[in-house]
Amino acid sequence: MPGSTRLEPRLLAVAQEVTGPVHADIGADHARLPRYLLEKGQVKRVIVVEKHPGPYANAQRALAGLPAEVRLGDGLSALRPGEVHSLSLSGMGARLILRILQGHPTRLPPRLVLQPNDSAEPLRRWALQAGFALVREQMVEGFWRYNVLTLEKGHCTAYEGLPLELALAFGPLLLRQKHPLLRAELAAQLERLRRLPRVERVQREQARVEAALAWLEASTP
Template sequence: MTEEIKLSRRLLQVASYLPKGAIFADIGSDHAYLPCYVCKQDPSARAIAGEVNKGPLASAKETIHTYQLSDVIDARLGDGLSVLQQDEVKQLVIAGMGGALIRSILENGKDKLGSVNLIIAQPNVDERNVRSWYLDNGYIIEDEAILEENGHIYEIIVGKKVEDTYSLSEQQLLFGPILLTKRNALFNKKWNSERNKLVRIINQMKNAKEKDTVKIGQFEEQLKWIEEVLRNGSNDN
């Protein structure tokens, strides 16, 4: 008997945003655990598992075969959204990469996004890059989550395609418009850590022989935002 698929908390949260009957792509799918879990839970779901390297693709195909899901999940080799045909999927998952890489995958594959009404991104770092791409390309931030796993704090950012234009402040792009409203203990923990890192960086830059005053100014402004948010957050609790 095949073992039940066990997803990490991070991927379980990602999976929870997919609707019933999802027709989705998981880009950078690795072992294809996420699409296999979703399609096992929901027999009406269909998935494409995209991988840029042959090793992980072989692992994905093996997982799909083990769980007898070859009729509903297709594992494909290719860079980013090049694995997709136009209008082939309605939802897109990109998890476990840096925000800049996620942004470039979305930007380079824009011609494949015509029918994609939901993007679930989980950047490991640089979440602002993902939010600003959503903003520039007609996706409203419908939901956000923050969670900790194995000593790392992750954010999940869900973008929904909309007709209307909308705007976000620089602070909302940095902290997340929904996370900023919730401001839970984990949010405060993350931004306390980021504040400490930023203080160290600013001090190092100020002590350098050649000072980048523009960059120092940008970092100091960001530090001010973080300290304001943390101050407000502590008043709310």
């Protein structure tokens, strides 16, 4: 099968975490990610769930002739328990991703790859209480800086020895790695916050960002 589909960096980062062999992509729209995974032979079969008729038609067109099934439905309601081994949700706000994950907890597969377009903090908080371990975190440069979280069912050790609130906010594995993009992102956030009116919420957020930058500084040999 010719591998003609090219992915932007954020979707490439998601793709590299998908294991399958049967994978679900929820909210696929043009289905570039599932098409790429099938072309590469990285997964055997894909189930796409789309909520809206336009993107559903886009996905059907993109995946015609491939071992894929496109279902019109709302999030995990369109999947049966145990039907897939891994699942991805990308290019959406974290709150929408969270709503989809919380909608049908018994239908979640053991491996999840999540790429929110905004802060990943709500997803880290959810994973911790839902019994998913954070096994990998990526930060990728694109239109914005994106987080890609890889989660596996099981006990999470990612936060051990770290200040929990800071790690939930900015990423335990990114902090541990001293990820260069994390530093750049924190500096950009600080710059933006310093220009805002000094209301309590802004001051609180600024204190968190400064604490994370100080943690990175202090733990750099």
